[in-house]
Amino acid sequence: MSFDPNIAQTRFGYGPRLGLDAPKSVSQMLDMLAGPDTQAERFPIPGFVDIYDHLKEVKQLTIAVRKARNKGGPAVEKTIAARKKKYAQMNRKREAWFISTLNRCTTTEDAFRERLVRFWTDHFTVIGKGPQFRSVASTFSEDVVRPHVNGRFVDMLKASSTHPVMLHFLDQFASAGEGSKLAMQGKRSLNENLAREILELHTLGVDGAYTQKDVRSFANLLAGFALGEDGRYRFHPRKGNPGPEVVLGKRYGRKKPRVDDVFEALEDIARHPDTARYIATKLATHFVSDIPDPDLVRALSGSFIESDGDLMALYEVLLNHPAAWAPERNKVKQPFDFVASSVRALGVPEGTLTAMKRKQRNLVFFGPLKLMGQQWETPNGPDGWPEDSAHWITPQGLAARIQWAVSAPSALDFKLPDPRDFVETALAGQASDATDFAARAAETRWEGIGIILSSPEFQRR
């Protein structure tokens, strides 16, 4: 089993689109990925620093509401209305970033990059919490994932562990070392959340060689992060713990806490063999099979250790392994990928998506994704979205997909293709006899399209 353009575009991309070529070889896929990130330029989404002023504004407006409430009078309603307007503005931005994300996936030949961006964004899951951060989770992917998707794991880990949205999501701003000045004064104390999830979810995995004691020491080492005026992290020694700390058997830091000690620990954790095994398993599970081939996992894990977390080397091993090209379609597309690959196969013009009104976006994308079980940027917790097919293809999950497939394409402002042509475009010659028949037998154009998009051939990869 080796490279196949059809498998390449569905298993490692967002499927076919008329006018876009399927990958020609593994080396072409890797060359594109090593090259410039053209989709990010074409459909820009800002980083956290660029939008930080908006968060400050939310904070100011909230202070104004509080002051007005204390004073009473007509200012109360006025300040609340002003804040509500700001929330709405932020929400519109978030929706526009969703459309940009969708356009990136649906109009690119370098689709493996977009899949990897989603993979790593899920690996380092953040959820925007609270009035200031709830709309800005998209910035995380721009700052942390895209710049390092073809780089080194440790760099992505460092960027993730110091990104404001991650620090906020896992309560790190609130944490102070057990022996810090702030803790001594009783103003703050240690919060273990980020330390635990870095070890459990981002690096070693829950079966990794760490204990509660390591979590505690690592949390003490991490204590000190705050958010600077410029929207970047700051490290405050007075919040940090007078060290050294022993994490996984090694001493880090000294009496005066420093951010470099955090980075030193992250470098060692990123290099740990448990991290290699955990990342290898996740990557193989996400792209190839819910029960990945042990030999593929071994090969990936070996590459991760040998290349010191060089991600391009890792992807090369993945794409050159025979298990990656097995003809069985073991994976089911997650709802976002199902929707994106549908939009891509339908050939919906990018302008149609950009021009959508708010109500229509909710009707066609945000509402249905929630019903399919994958509300945009809202996984249940820091462990991100589940992988196994049976989780997604439940009666309710499949019903939501079918309902969308039948009705959503018609709610988009473009001409639906003829199902007899579409069965060829969308399934690239892979339609089963039953699907081929059903697409032609449908009474209407939209029902025919719905049947093709609902078919297991389209939903599996």
Added chain:
Amino acid sequence: MTKHTSLSRRGFLKNAGILGCSLAASPLLTPVSLASTPGDHRLVVIVLRGGMDGLDLVRPVGDPLFSSLRPDLSADQNALPLNDFYALHPAADRLHSLWKSGELAFGQAVSTPYRDKRSHFDGQDILEAGVDANGAIRDGWLNRLVQTIPNSSLRTAFAVGREDLLILNGDAATSGWSPDVTLSLSEATRLLMKKVHQNDPLFSSALSEAVDLTEVLHPEMLITTEEAADDPAEMMSDAMRMAREHGSISGIASFTAEMLRHDTRIASFSIGGWDTHVGQARNFKRALSKLQDAIMTLKADLGPVWEKTTVMAMTEFGRTVRQNGSKGTDHGTGGAIVMAGGAIRGGQVYGNWPGLEEEALYNRRDLMPTADIRLYAASAMQGLFSASTSDIEGTVFPGLDLSPGLPKIIA
């Protein structure tokens, strides 16, 4: 089908109370007659995800150390009295009314066998799998319970909501649905869809369940060939309106009650939002409100069946005894179980209180568990479904020893 037909027909069904009749009469929901269903009792397990702080819900105000360990979290003096030692969270007023009528109880200082790593995800897996700390996570204990019940059918157990619940996964066939989802297809399209899915077991079984359930649950959304929609976009708005109307926790509880009033005996759904590391006063209240919505909706919608019902709300672990620096609490060990319903011996807080002195705590930080949470579930199984000790120790909770005795929670 136009929007008007859909709405007016739904309105008619609801107002006339025909939905209930159509459910009882449906061949799909009644593959077995009511007489041969596995008994009359109902068990609802609510999984509280995130680590519900049992010390905040069932406050040991009689312990002199409590207020000093949690100065901010215990500051509100309006906690609702339970007995001379415990008081209920001040915002739990609706639960308190059940307490007063003897339909609510708690178990304090309980835990699963999970220890030390304090991961939500492992903790929830062990809670739902019902196994020992190093047990294999394969299937859920409610599913294994169904396997021991004679005459069980597909509808005997029901997982409600969008997620796939491990607690009900396993060899016994069980049902799953989320009441906010609709599937409005013309008859012709439905047949074609079935044909397209027929060779893929995962897809075909999901589709046939989806079709069976929507035919019963939302008959107003069914489209016959004659009245097939000519406007799919309008169908989309209809579906989204249904989603808004049925997607809340009350919608989930209401649907659960509907199923329990018919062939379902065991149901489960989950409520998240309990991971209160920061600003617990505000965040705990929000999750608590959902739990109260769920329990009160079950009671209201179950009607007389409530008398036969036991609700158990369980979480993966409790939280640290001391509040942290961000006025929240971190992952802990011992916690509380909530029990409600007309079938329980209410008005009691079960369990031995371990104390809050530092040396009495687990790892000097968490409430020391004094009972395995599975003993409460085992007690419910015995009382409700006459489960035998050997079935419980051998099948449902392998490795659990019932000989120390069970809390007698069923009336």
